[in-house]
Amino acid sequence: MPSVFTHAAVPLALWCASERGRISTRLLGAGIAAAMLPDADVLAFALHIPYADAFDHRGASHSLLFACLPAASALLLHRQLHAGRRQALAFVFACALSHPLLDALTSGGLGVVLWWPWSDARLFAPWRPIRVSPFANAFFSARGLQTVLSELRWVWLPLALAVLGWRMIQSPAGASGRAPD
Template identity: 80%
Template sequence: MPSIFTHAAIPLALWCASERGRISPRLLGAGVIAAMLPDADVLAFALHIPYADAFGHRGASHSLLFSTVLALLAAVLARPLRATRVQATAFVFACALSHPLLDAFTSGGLGVALWWPWSDSRLFAPWRPIRVSPFANNFFSARGLQTVLSELRWVWLPLFLCVLGWKAMQHRAPVEIQHP
């Protein structure tokens, strides 16, 4: 998995790329929580649930179904999030789904159960450049530093460049069409 901090990168990038005020601070907070929440499944280790179990790490909480449930919850909470139902649903769904997709690009683990409950298969992306993050007790180590550098290169820098490119396209002067 990427570090918990990097899972917040997608909602933050979407917020930065949007017009000011379009995504409320409350909706941004909900998106950050939705992007990080799937890793609450590490509690399964304390409950002696095996990693490969459907409710183990990178299992059900990393599924399309889980992302959909969070999005539907956001739709119900749209007013307190200061968003329309469509905006809350779409933003939270994208943020929640970003978590298993980022995890699929990591170099370790068992893959993500993206299609649970329809399939127990664990999936990886065909290309896995992001170093898998060590768990909390080993995060502040040489391996943790390698993970952070990998995340900066493969997640934060590309997102930063995408946001800059999007902002540059938005602020370009409109081209005037001259008719003969």
């Protein structure tokens, strides 16, 4: 898995790419929480749930169906998130779904159960450039540093370039569409 910090990259990139004020800070917070939430399944290790079980790490919480849960919550709480219904639903769903998609790009683990409960198949992307993150205290090691560098290269940098590119092709706020005099 990418580190918990990198799962926040997608919501942050979407927020940075949007018009100022278009995504409220509350909605951004909900998106970040939704992007990180699937990794709460690491509790499966403490509960001695076998790895490769549907409810272990990268199991059901990394599914398309699970991504619908925080999105449905955002839909119900859209006013508190200072967002419209569709915006809250779409933003939080995209953020939640980004988690298993990023995990599928990592170099280790068993893959993600994206289609649970319809299939227990563990999936990886055909291209897996992101180093898998070590757990807990091992994160603060040489391997953890290699993971951070990998995440910077394969997640943060491409997202930053995409945001910059998007911002450059957008017309300035309030522009009338006329050529300058």
